[in-house]
Amino acid sequence: MGKKTHLKFEQTLAIVKPDGVQRSLVGEIIKRFEQVGLKLVAVKMLVPTTDHVEQHYTLDPNWRRVTGEKTIKGYKAKGMTPPSEDPLEITAKILANLKKYMTSGPVVAMVWQGAHAVGIVRKLVGGTEPLTSDVGTIRGDYVLDSYQMSDTDNRAVRNLIHASGSVEEANMEIKHWFSGKEVTAYKLFQEQVTYDVNLDGILE
Ligand code: GDP
Ligand code: MG
Helix, strand or coil: CCHHHCHHHCEEEEEECHHHHHCCCHHHHHHHHHHHCCEEEEEEEECCCHHHHHHHHCCCCCHHHHHHHHHHHHHHHCCCCCCCCCHHHHHHHHHHHHHHHHCCCCEEEEEEECCCHHHHHHHHHCCCCCCCCCCCCHHHHHCCCCHHHHHHCCCCCCCCEEECCCHHHHHHHHHHHCCHHHCCCCCCCCHHHHHCCCCCCCCC
């Protein structure tokens, strides 16, 4: 097995969205990823452009269809009528609102590395809709928005944070937000405790 194929090299993209920055939750969010044992390997603040945001959400060519279908299902599961039966029409609106939301102020984009980074970060972030995100997750603990409220006001749901949904998505998204030079390969001394096969360096 090649050196960098070990699970401890898995990376994921997390973005504190404009509402997270405005609510001064950057430190709290970073703390949660740090305390689980993940390593911060890239971080920057920026105001993304509309094009950059559109490209981000459409890196996966299926995103428009899948998100539209998921949204229609969500409406029906609640006994509500979706605004359209056409998934692409639904996603066009979601994307337009996401572009407004994500370009409304600075965001903090980060790359986190460690075993199962994608799955661990998704677990800590919680489900997409804050109304139903589990207690103890970032979205569950710090925000109360819902699709019902955001759809009524024709805006994106304010869910504080973006996190890659799969390793494949993470690899595409990291390249979209960071140049290779901006991601630092370095050793964190505490990683030895997490990953060393033999904990043989502790006793003097
Ligand atoms: P995430 O990976 O948990 O952020 O969720 P997705 O990748 O499925 O969706 C990306 C973004 O699209 C979310 O952060 C929401 O802003 C929006 N979105 C997804 N599903 C829905 C939905 O059912 N209704 C509405 N209004 N927006 C949605
Ligand atoms: Mg997603």
